[in-house]
Structures are given as structure tokens and as C-alpha cells.
Amino acid sequence: MNTDRRTLLKLTAGLLLSPLARGQASFPEPPVLKSREGLLEVRLKAAPTPVTVAGREARLWTYGGSFPGPTLRVRPGDAVRLELENLLPESTNLHWHGLPIPPKVDDPFLEIPAKETWSYAFTVPRDLAGTFWYHPHLHGRVAPQLFAGLAGAIVVESPVDGIPELREAEEHLLVLKDLELASGRPAAHTPMDWINGKEGNLLLVNGASRPTLRASKATLRLRLLNASNARYYRLQLEGHPLYLIASDGGFLEEPYEVPELLLAPGERAEVLVRFQKEGAFRLLALPYDRGVHMMGGMEHMGHGGMAMGTSQRPQTLLTLVAPPRPKPLPLPKALAKLPALSPNQARVTRRITFTEDMMAGRFFINGKTFDHRRVDFRGRVGDLEVWELENQGDMDHPFHLHTHPFQVLSVNGKAFPYRALKDVVNLKAQEVVRLLVPLKDLPGKTVFHCHIVEHEDRGMMGVLEVG
Ligand SMILES: [Cu+2]
Known part of the structure; x- marks a missing residue:
């Protein structure tokens, strides 16, 4: 060293x-x-x-x-x-x-x-x-x-970190990652895990179970990362809204207040927490149904031996303790300027479908499993493209594109509520999501795939070559 x-x-x-x-x-x-x-x-x-x-x-x-x-x-x-x-x-x-x-x-x-x-x-x-x-x-x-x-x-x-409303906030990183241990080692994948995506019974924040964060300031800036294989986190902080300030690819234009926040595998978000009163408040993972399959009607068994991940009850991720007599910072007014992109400027429109073959345990994009020798799409540096994603399966699939961050245009025809650069966007079953993808001056072969990594490993991935 x-x-x-x-x-x-x-x-x-x-x-x-x-x-x-x-x-x-x-x-x-x-x-x-x-x-x-x-x-x-x-x-x-x-x-x-x-x-x-x-x-x-x-x-x-x-x-x-x-x-x-x-x-x-x-x-x-x-x-x-x-x-x-x-x-x-x-x-x-x-x-x-x-x-x-x-x-x-x-x-x-x-x-x-x-x-x-x-x-x-x-x-x-x-x-x-x-x-x-x-x-x-x-x-x-x-x-x-x-x-x-x-x-x-x-x-x-x-x-932008230097503006007073952020500089004076207390910053923490929260890596959300679940785990299951068997004899002191990560539990092996079962055949069902390769279909549903593996979830663990231990919900960890930075490797700890239900830690406590005692804040010394009244405004927290939390950097959230879902580094789990397949678990979704529907986050809610007791008694507080969350102020979303950044998505996967960086700052929004201004804070966006949300009562709760869904983080699919691979997604990141930065939020401000503003304590108005003293106390201890739990950050909860609320129940979320991502359509996991249960073989042979397991869902009707009441107390099956398998933990299927989709918990019916809120689970505590961590506890935040507000400082004495908290006086939060004002919210930032302006964060970043993002390019206003219009689908009218797009040169190419691509359609991408997600399908599943549960019996075979295979997952497809446009009917095909991944082949590293095949180029699925060829794009041109500098072009703006529209990607229309359609989930024709029964489970959620979080779509991830490498190299070229995108903006979400609409979900099921409804305009996305704020401008943001993203690299992961979730598709619920039967959902249609439209993206604007400005291809960067980064030529070469890159990939797009489902970020339930078991699905990715089992074929739900394609190749984009930009030249
Ligand atoms: Cu998937």
C-alpha cells in the first residue's frame, strides 16, 4: 500500500x-x-x-x-x-x-x-x-x-451540493439489500428463486438490521440505493412526506414531494427529510405486490413453508430520531436544469416487449433470450429515440439501460410527473412505458435488461450497438 x-x-x-x-x-x-x-x-x-x-x-x-x-x-x-x-x-x-x-x-x-x-x-x-x-x-x-x-x-x-439548503443538510447513504443466510453463507437459489427473483428474510440497511440513525440536524439528505436482487421497497417515513431531489441519473429540477416512494431493484433516489417535531420515526417498507408466482396455489396455503417476500405487513427498515427542537432548512428552489426533449424530435421509435415462460423458467425481450453475438438494436450517436416498453407478463420487470440515461415520457399514456434522468424504470404487469433516449457520444455495444437479476441471467436482456 x-x-x-x-x-x-x-x-x-x-x-x-x-x-x-x-x-x-x-x-x-x-x-x-x-x-x-x-x-x-x-x-x-x-x-x-x-x-x-x-x-x-x-x-x-x-x-x-x-x-x-x-x-x-x-x-x-x-x-x-x-x-x-x-x-x-x-x-x-x-x-x-x-x-x-x-x-x-x-x-x-x-x-x-x-x-x-x-x-x-x-x-x-x-x-x-x-x-x-x-x-x-x-x-x-x-x-x-x-x-x-x-x-x-x-x-x-x-x-449543486454547495447550495445552502443542501450543504447544511446531514447526508447519509442507505444501501437497501436483503439477504438470507444458510449455515452462515448466502442461501443458494432454489428453482423458484430463478423464476421470482430471490428475496431474503433479512432486510438490511448498510448491512445492519433495523439500525437507528440519530440525526444531529433537522434536515437529512438520504441517498437511497436498492441493491437487492428482486425486492422492491415501497418506502414511507412515519409522519413525514419525502422530498425527492434526485433520481437515478442525478438532480430533478426542483424537489418533488411524495407520501411514499417505490424503489425497484437497481433504482436510486435522493430524498430530503424535514423534521418538524422531536421523536423517533420508522422508515417502513410497505407491502408491495410485484406479481410473484407461487407454484401449485401456494398463496392459498395460509402458512406455507416458503417465505415469498411480498410481505402483507409493513416492515421496519430503520428508525430515524429527530434532534431536539428541530427547525428544518427551507427546501431548495432550483436544483438542476434538464434538457426539454420532445418525441417529435425522435428519429427512431423502438418497441420492446417483456414476456415470460414460467414452466421453462425463461424470460424474453421481443420474444428472444439474450445472445451476446446478436445485436438487437443499432442506433446512431446523437439521435433521440423513443422506446416504447410493454410488459406482457404477469410480474413486474424493472427495465435498465446501460450507458445512455433516459427520461420517462409516460406510463400507460399518463405523462410522467417530473423531469428526471433515469436508468431504471419499473413496469408493472401489462404496463406500457414510453422513454426518450438521447444516445450519447459513447459508441459501442451495450445492453438493456430486466434488473430482477435472475430474469437477466435467464435471458431477459438485449444488445444495443451505437455507432
Ligand atoms: Cu424481470
Whole structure:
């Protein structure tokens, strides 16, 4: 380890310890690796690791020895050099989820064999800000590797963070990830998991079960990441609305107040919490029906032996404790300016259907399973495209497009309520969603797929080549 990195780790430790120094109970957050003088240089091991999770000893697969993996914190224009050392017993690779960077770098077709190391190098785009993440993307093995613990957040800082209404807020990262342990290891996938997507009985926030966050300020800025394989989080904070300030791809134009917020697998959101009174308030995951299948009418069995994930009762994710006599900051008035795109300017309209074959356990886009040798769509740099997605299945499918962030135009013909850059959009059964996709100057082969990663592994993925 060089001196710089040692210093960096010390600084990181200092940052992590500072809440304790203020006499607060600790709220666990992943370690932070922060860029310095325009450079983030990291050697990251993907390896089986003993960790304590929800108070138990477990052997997970981790990045950098922690669960979740370290948060990479960078600024627009920074150079990132990350060496991924694969100490897993199988091949892997890494996806820079949400970052508009060249497909040659963020390459889902790459295979890094066991015991080998791969170097990722890129520049963080100048106009980027927000909450992103990294996770494995090796076709066929994404679901087991992600479920085993391989995921970490990426935070791209922004000049907008400096406006008083955000600068004075207390910021935290919440990685929402469920897990199921069997003999101290991630539980193996059952045949039904490969159909429904695997959910775990442990609902974890930053690897902890029902932690408490004692706020020292009256306004919180929470960066939320759903890093789960298949679990949806319908989030509600007791006694408080949430003020959505950022979506997958960065800031909205202004805060958007919501009574609750649905986060599908892969999605991110940043919200402001404004405490008006003292007290302890639970962040709940409300029941959500995503249409999971239960073999042989399991749903009528009353108390079947299988935990099917879709809980009928609200579950507590964490408890937020407001500070004494809270006086929240005013809401920010303006955040970002997003391009006003019109479908009239689109050169191409594409149609994409999602279908399922439950008996075979296969999942299709436009009737086909994924083939890395096939190009499904060819696009042109700089073009604006309309993508019309239709879920013809019985389950929800969260659609994810790499490399080229999009805006959601409408859901079932109803205009999307705010302008935002997204890379994941959920489709409920039978739903039709229209997207505006401005193809960036990032030529190459990239992919789009369902972010229930079991469906992705089982074929619900296609190839887009932009030239
Ligand atoms: Cu799916």
C-alpha cells in the first residue's frame, strides 16, 4: 500500500468516526474511498470474506472486505483507476451502474477469470452528479454474485451540493439489500428463486438490521440505493412526506414531494427529510405486490413453508430520531436544469416487449433470450429515440439501460410527473412505458435488461450497438 492510500484510509476512518465523536450511537455506513486532487486510485478485491451481518457471523462475497462494498466518492472530471482483483472461485466482472462512460470500459461482455486482475480506467463525465453503484454483470452469474454481497455505491459530488439548503443538510447513504443466510453463507437459489427473483428474510440497511440513525440536524439528505436482487421497497417515513431531489441519473429540477416512494431493484433516489417535531420515526417498507408466482396455489396455503417476500405487513427498515427542537432548512428552489426533449424530435421509435415462460423458467425481450453475438438494436450517436416498453407478463420487470440515461415520457399514456434522468424504470404487469433516449457520444455495444437479476441471467436482456 502506498503512503497516499494509507493516508486516505486514515482520513476515511476519521470521517467514519466523527459521528461517534459527537456522542451519537453509530449508524453504520460503508467505508468511503474519496478521490484526491482529481484522482481515485483503488485496488479492490472481490473475495469471500467473514463479516458480521445483522449481528451474526457470515461468510459473504465482498468488495474490499466490507458489506456493502466501499463507497467510491468522486467529482465530475475526476480520473478513476480501479483494479479489480478477482479472488472469487469463479469469473466475474464489474458494471458501473448508471455512469455514462464508454462501453469498452463498462463492458458486460468482459469475463475476469478467478485469480486474475482487471484494470478499469475512465474519467467521470463533466456534467454528472448523483448516486450510482457498482456490481457484477457476468451473464448467468449476476444473481448469485449480487445476492452473495457484491455491491457498492458510487457518489458523484456536484456544485449543486454547495447550495445552502443542501450543504447544511446531514447526508447519509442507505444501501437497501436483503439477504438470507444458510449455515452462515448466502442461501443458494432454489428453482423458484430463478423464476421470482430471490428475496431474503433479512432486510438490511448498510448491512445492519433495523439500525437507528440519530440525526444531529433537522434536515437529512438520504441517498437511497436498492441493491437487492428482486425486492422492491415501497418506502414511507412515519409522519413525514419525502422530498425527492434526485433520481437515478442525478438532480430533478426542483424537489418533488411524495407520501411514499417505490424503489425497484437497481433504482436510486435522493430524498430530503424535514423534521418538524422531536421523536423517533420508522422508515417502513410497505407491502408491495410485484406479481410473484407461487407454484401449485401456494398463496392459498395460509402458512406455507416458503417465505415469498411480498410481505402483507409493513416492515421496519430503520428508525430515524429527530434532534431536539428541530427547525428544518427551507427546501431548495432550483436544483438542476434538464434538457426539454420532445418525441417529435425522435428519429427512431423502438418497441420492446417483456414476456415470460414460467414452466421453462425463461424470460424474453421481443420474444428472444439474450445472445451476446446478436445485436438487437443499432442506433446512431446523437439521435433521440423513443422506446416504447410493454410488459406482457404477469410480474413486474424493472427495465435498465446501460450507458445512455433516459427520461420517462409516460406510463400507460399518463405523462410522467417530473423531469428526471433515469436508468431504471419499473413496469408493472401489462404496463406500457414510453422513454426518450438521447444516445450519447459513447459508441459501442451495450445492453438493456430486466434488473430482477435472475430474469437477466435467464435471458431477459438485449444488445444495443451505437455507432
Ligand atoms: Cu424481470
